[in-house]
Amino acid sequence: MTIRAAELIQAKRDGKELDAAQLTELILAYARGEVPDYQLAAFCMAVYFQGLSSAETFALTDAMVRSGASIALGEALGRKVVDKHSTGGVGDKTTLAVGPIVAACGVPFGKMSGRGLGHTGGTLDKLEAIPGFRVELTLDEFVAQLRETGLAIIGQTADLVPADKLLYGLRDVTATVDNVSLIAASIMSKKIAAGADAIVLDVKVGDGAFMKSLADARVLAETMISLGRRAGREVVAVLTDMEQPLGRAVGNALEVREAAATVRGEGPDDFTELVLDSCAHLLALSDLEITEEEGRRRAEAAVADGSAFDAYERWVRAQGGDPDLAALPKAPLIREVFAQRGGYVQELAALPVGLAAVHLGGGRRAKDDAIDHSVGVVCLKKRGDAVGDGEPLAEIHARDETSAEQAAADVLAAYRLGDEEPRARPIVLDTLA
Amino acid sequence: MTIRAAELIQAKRDGKELDAAQLTELILAYARGEVPDYQLAAFCMAVYFQGLSSAETFALTDAMVRSGASIALGEALGRKVVDKHSTGGVGDKTTLAVGPIVAACGVPFGKMSGRGLGHTGGTLDKLEAIPGFRVELTLDEFVAQLRETGLAIIGQTADLVPADKLLYGLRDVTATVDNVSLIAASIMSKKIAAGADAIVLDVKVGDGAFMKSLADARVLAETMISLGRRAGREVVAVLTDMEQPLGRAVGNALEVREAAATVRGEGPDDFTELVLDSCAHLLALSDLEITEEEGRRRAEAAVADGSAFDAYERWVRAQGGDPDLAALPKAPLIREVFAQRGGYVQELAALPVGLAAVHLGGGRRAKDDAIDHSVGVVCLKKRGDAVGDGEPLAEIHARDETSAEQAAADVLAAYRLGDEEPRARPIVLDTLA
Numbered sequence: 001m002t003i004r005a006a007e008l009i010q011a012k013r014d015g016k017e018l019d020a021a022q023l024t025e026l027i028l029a030y031a032r033g034e035v036p037d038y039q040l041a042a043f044c045m046a047v048y049f050q051g052l053s054s055a056e057t058f059a060l061t062d063a064m065v066r067s068g069a070s071i072a073l074g075e076a077l078g079r080k081v082v083d084k085h086s087t088g089g090v091g092d093k094t095t096l097a098v099g100p101i102v103a104a105c106g107v108p109f110g111k112m113s114g115r116g117l118g119h120t121g122g123t124l125d126k127l128e129a130i131p132g133f134r135v136e137l138t139l140d141e142f143v144a145q146l147r148e149t150g151l152a153i154i155g156q157t158a159d160l161v162p163a164d165k166l167l168y169g170l171r172d173v174t175a176t177v178d179n180v181s182l183i184a185a186s187i188m189s190k191k192i193a194a195g196a197d198a199i200v201l202d203v204k205v206g207d208g209a210f211m212k213s214l215a216d217a218r219v220l221a222e223t224m225i226s227l228g229r230r231a232g233r234e235v236v237a238v239l240t241d242m243e244q245p246l247g248r249a250v251g252n253a254l255e256v257r258e259a260a261a262t263v264r265g266e267g268p269d270d271f272t273e274l275v276l277d278s279c280a281h282l283l284a285l286s287d288l289e290i291t292e293e294e295g296r297r298r299a300e301a302a303v304a305d306g307s308a309f310d311a312y313e314r315w316v317r318a319q320g321g322d323p324d325l326a327a328l329p330k331a332p333l334i335r336e337v338f339a340q341r342g343g344y345v346q347e348l349a350a351l352p353v354g355l356a357a358v359h360l361g362g363g364r365r366a367k368d369d370a371i372d373h374s375v376g377v378v379c380l381k382k383r384g385d386a387v388g389d390g391e392p393l394a395e396i397h398a399r400d401e402t403s404a405e406q407a408a409a410d411v412l413a414a415y416r417l418g419d420e421e422p423r424a425r426p427i428v429l430d431t432l433a
Numbered sequence: 434m435t436i437r438a439a440e441l442i443q444a445k446r447d448g449k450e451l452d453a454a455q456l457t458e459l460i461l462a463y464a465r466g467e468v469p470d471y472q473l474a475a476f477c478m479a480v481y482f483q484g485l486s487s488a489e490t491f492a493l494t495d496a497m498v499r500s501g502a503s504i505a506l507g508e509a510l511g512r513k514v515v516d517k518h519s520t521g522g523v524g525d526k527t528t529l530a531v532g533p534i535v536a537a538c539g540v541p542f543g544k545m546s547g548r549g550l551g552h553t554g555g556t557l558d559k560l561e562a563i564p565g566f567r568v569e570l571t572l573d574e575f576v577a578q579l580r581e582t583g584l585a586i587i588g589q590t591a592d593l594v595p596a597d598k599l600l601y602g603l604r605d606v607t608a609t610v611d612n613v614s615l616i617a618a619s620i621m622s623k624k625i626a627a628g629a630d631a632i633v634l635d636v637k638v639g640d641g642a643f644m645k646s647l648a649d650a651r652v653l654a655e656t657m658i659s660l661g662r663r664a665g666r667e668v669v670a671v672l673t674d675m676e677q678p679l680g681r682a683v684g685n686a687l688e689v690r691e692a693a694a695t696v697r698g699e700g701p702d703d704f705t706e707l708v709l710d711s712c713a714h715l716l717a718l719s720d721l722e723i724t725e726e727e728g729r730r731r732a733e734a735a736v737a738d739g740s741a742f743d744a745y746e747r748w749v750r751a752q753g754g755d756p757d758l759a760a761l762p763k764a765p766l767i768r769e770v771f772a773q774r775g776g777y778v779q780e781l782a783a784l785p786v787g788l789a790a791v792h793l794g795g796g797r798r799a800k801d802d803a804i805d806h807s808v809g810v811v812c813l814k815k816r817g818d819a820v821g822d823g824e825p826l827a828e829i830h831a832r833d834e835t836s837a838e839q840a841a842a843d844v845l846a847a848y849r850l851g852d853e854e855p856r857a858r859p860i861v862l863d864t865l866a
Contacts, residue, residue: 010608013481038474042607045478048446174475175443 005029005039013046020059027063031163037170044167044176052181057223058230060181064189065231067163069139071195073110076143080287081108083196084278085187087211087220088120089204090354091245091379095123095153096259097267097275098282100312103151104302105279105295107286110146112156112194116363119208119354121252124155125363126259129252129328129373133321151315160193183210184223191228198234198285200278201225205429206243208350214239214429221432236281237432240274241425244348244383247271251362251376251397253328260325263312265303270382270427276300277428329374331397335404342389343417345381352414353377356407360398375399377411384422438462438472446479453492460496464596470603477600477609485614490656491663493614497622498664500596502572504628506543509576513720514541516629517711518620520644520653521553522637523787524678524812528556528586529692530700530708531715533745536584537735538712538728540719543579545589545627549796552641552787554685557588558796559692562685562761562806566754584748593626616643617656624661631667631718633711634658638862639676641783647672647862654865669714670865673707674858677781677816680704684795684809684830686761693758696745698736703815703860709733710861762807764830768837775822776850778814785847786810789840793831808832810844817855 008018008026018026026043029035052060073081082102086092095111102109113135116122124135135155137145145152158165164186171177191199203211203221211217221237228235240246247268249258261267262275276299283295290298302308316323357363361372378395381387394411398404441451441459451459459476462468485493506514515535519525528544535542546568549555557568568588570578578585597619604610624632636644636654644650654670661668673679680701682691694700695708709732716728723731735741746756790796794805811828814820827844831837 006606006608009478013478013608037469037471038603039607041471041475042478042609045442045446045475045482046608049478049482170471173439174472175439175446175479176475 005035009039009043009046012043012050015050017053018056020055020062023056023059024063024066027060027163028067031067031166040167041170041174041176044171044174044182047182048176048179051179054223054226057181057185058227061185061189061192061227062231064161064163064167064185065193068161068193069159070193071139071143073143073146073195074197077108077147079108080197081110081146081195082198082200082282082286083109083111083191083194084200084202084282085191086202087187087204087209089242089246090119090121090208090350091247091250091255092121092204093126093247093249093255093259094202094275094278096126096256097262098278099151099153100263100315101275101279101299101302101308102282103149103315104307104311105283105288105298106150107283107288108146108150109282110142110196111153112160112190113153114156118365119351119358119363121255121363123153125371125373126252126255127153129256130316130321131327133316134319137319145318149315149318151311152319156190156194161189164189180220180223184220184227188224188227188231192231192233196233198282199228200281200285201235201237202278203237203239204242205239206241206350208245208354209242218430218432225432234285236285238277238281238428239430239432241427241429242350243425245350245353245379246274248379248382249376250353250357250379251360252371252373253330254376254378254397256328257325260309260312263303263308264306274427331374331399333398333400333404335396335398335408336392337394337396337408337411339387339389339391339393339417340412341417342387343419344421345383345385345387345415346418346422347416348379348383349414352410353379356410359410360396360403360407372399377407381415384424387417438468442472442476442479445476445483448483450486451489453488453495456489456492457496457499460493460596461500464500464599473600474603474607474609477604477607477615480615481609481612484612487656487659490614490618491660494618494622494625494660495664497594497596497600497618498626501594501626502592503626504572504576506576506579506628507630510541510580512541513630514543514579514628515631515633515715515719516542516544516624516627517633517635517715518624519635520620520637520642522675522679523552523554523641523783524680524683524688525554525637526559526680526682526688526692527635527708527711529559529689530695531711532584532586533696533748534708534712534732534735534741535715536582536748537740537744538716538721538731539583540716540721541579541583542715543575543629544586545593545623546586547589551798552784552791552796554688554796556586558804558806559685559688560586562689563749563754564760566749567752570752578751582748582751584744585752589623589627594622597622613653613656617653617660621657621660621664625664625666629666631715632661633714633718634668634670635711636670636672637675638672639674639783641678641787642675651863651865658865667718669718671710671714671861672863672865674860674862675783676858678783678786678812679707681812681815682809683786683790683812684793685804685806686763687809687811687830689761690758693742693745696736696741697739707860764807764832766831766833766837768829768831768841769825770827770829770841770844772820772822772824772826772850773845774850775820776852777854778816778818778820778848779851779855780849781812781816782847785843786812789843792843793829793836793840805832810840814848817857820850
């Protein structure tokens with residue numbers, strides 16, 4: 001295979017289109033260890049410069065799915081199963097609130113999640129802030145819980161999409177992450193293999209997200225929608241704001257608390273809006289056969305009548321966790337960050353807040369770093385909020401004074417205050433259906 | 434280092450210029466095994482698309498030299514030592530004729546050569562056609578022979594430029610060979626480490642060469658001249674024709690025979706001209722302090738008075754070989770290829786003749802293939818020669834009928850005959866001094 005791989009690299013380097021058989025052979029041989037990392041690294045860099053056509057992107061995605069096991073949740077349950085995916089941002093605990101609300105509306109929600117790296121958190125890390133919560137279920141346990149509880153969120157099992165795992169690790173250290181086709185294939189191969197019938201994709205846009213511009217986010221969303229549909233899935237994508245952290249809480253236990261509050265109707269405005277909007281899309285895609293408006297209404301009702309929070313508690317218990325919010329770990333030290341002047345919050349940059357949470361010990365700089373689930377940042381004031389001189393802008397939840405002080409300085413610097421009230425920006429920037 | 438290497442790859446991918454310290458760190462860490470192949474593969478592909486500035490190319494060359502040992506032949510001998518290098522072609526036995534003539538003129542000629550791969554032959558393989566000839570000398574033996582005989586041609590020792598050896602193997606299987614900076618750095622790092630003071634570079638142009646156009650060859654030649662001069666070497670480059678095989682003989686023992694004949698003044702016109710032109714440049718660069726015209730005159734005299742052939746015999750004996758041409762291996766079977774019509778040879782394509790010699794067993798398809806030194810092709814007619822219908826065009830020297838038949842068909846197809854005498858094309862297309 002070594003010689004043929006070199007030919008495929010050269011063809012891509014020279015801007016030629018590879019056919020599905022060639023891409024399948026390359027990816028499957030790589031997953032079997034028959035094509036070495038260095039050839040895939042050169043291939044990915046050639047793709048970075050020459051791109052992949054939509055046919056090539058689908059063939060790559062399909063080959064990655066075929067590199068391992070996959071499940072058909074709809075068949076296993078005899079029901080349409082829904083799933084959501086976010087491209088990642090700061091304070092993004094959407095899955096933790098959306099899952100219980102959708103389940104409370106009678107629609108099975110089954111999802112495999114990832115861990116955080118760098119400034120973007122990971123759903124699995126947040127779930128593990130809940131004492132006792134098990135994210136590593138077998139596929140059989142996953143399906144059984146989905147059948148019984150209507151909701152299961154677990155880590156990706158090792159036998160799903162092994163080619164993506166290899167390729168993602170390689171791209172990470174060879175400066176070949178930033179390519180829309182490779183990103184879309186990585187995300188969608190996992191979604192397709194994980195087996196949901198309908199998927200809502202939340203593509204984040206802004207300084208705290210992977211996609212910095214709306215135009216780039218739209219291209220990624222359209223690519224993923226097309227990949228999902230070619231694989232027979234129903235897909236809706238929302239482009240959402242990540243110029244500031246989502247909600248107020250950034251940090252694992254803090255985010256669980258905020259998600260649970262939102263499920264009870266006590267969440268911050270921007271996060272609540274995103275959660276209800278996502279639920280509306282998921283319910284409209286489900287076998288309830290209702291409109292998005294009706295989906296939104298039912299989601300609001302499930303929050304209002306407490307059935308969503310009941311679903312939250314049932315789900316956490318089903319995965320071995322303690323749903324009592326008082327059981328969540330608490331940081332020993334809470335320090336406030338005070339405004340140095342009065343005015344309106346013009347900007348609250350997401351990236352430095354995310355990095356502050358990492359530096360507090362709440363995230364990973366390298367793959368195998370341990371995480372302190374208790375620490376993080378609570379942004380008391382967000383864009384557009386009025387602030388008095390000396391009023392608290394944020395809380396730092398820290399392990400010690402040293403890390404608290406650094407985080408306070410970083411978070412203060414993330415705020416820009418001014419005299420004029422800034423123009424309101426919606427959380428959902430666009431919807432692609 | 435892994436993280437920093439990823440940053441350097443990304444910087445190059447994004448078209449930024451790396452500084453000498455960064456390139457040195459990357460290459461030396463790679464040579465020490467601290468940066469993995471997959472990062473260098475991605476780096477080389479980024480270089481393929483973004484190129485290297487001349488400062489970067491020099492830093493890369495310098496780092497490759499510093500990855501291993503190097504020698505200063507001029508210091509070791511107390512004399513200026515000259516060397517030549519060819520970018521490779523079909524029938525290129527120039528070194529075997531130039532070395533003895535230059536040595537006969539009293540100028541030390543010390544060279545490290547390579548082996549052939551694919552349709553281009555390698556000087557070491559040709560030398561090993563001579564019974565007993567040893568190409569693997571230690572550095573001390575190399576210097577001692579150069580001092581005593583004035584001429585030594587050996588294989589590159591393992592401790593010279595190990596980074597190039599690693600990098601070249603990697604580029605070969607990742608479609609990253611075709612970049613002028615990487616090619617120039619690879620060649621010149623070896624020339625610089627091998628220690629000659631003055632170098633003549635023979636850049637071949639045409640279908641049998643790596644560079645297909647004169648413009649590309651010129652860019653490569655200029656890049657190599659600049660690298661050599663920055664490293665304190667005197668360099669002249671000649672751009673020479675490789676649209677047809679050089680001389681008549683293609684195949685190891687056949688080429689030794691032709692080179693020896695040329696040293697005695699009995700060589701084919703094009704090859705003789707290239708040899709004398711190269712000798713003139715080398716003698717002008719030497720410590721004889723003479724002009725090129727005087728160099729040419731002395732080279733012609735050394736051929737005419739037999740001192741060049743004496744030098745040939747002394748040199749071959751010094752390296753353990755038998756200089757008797759009758760001792761060279763002979764193929765069991767010689768088959769003629771006949772013209773299918775009369776006329777003039779319009780073209781004799783170099784590449785298919787080179788490949789025919791490989792298929793006869795005279796070259797390597799893969800790195801570790803064994804070589805039959807006796808086989809090959811003798812082109813009796815070359816471009817511009819008149820041919821009668823049914824007259825022999827070439828001889829195939831083969832091991833057996835089957836391979837002879839295939840080679841005869843391939844060589845016949847390499848000839849294009851026509852009615853008009855084609856315009857003469859000089860062997861030396863240009864000289865860059």
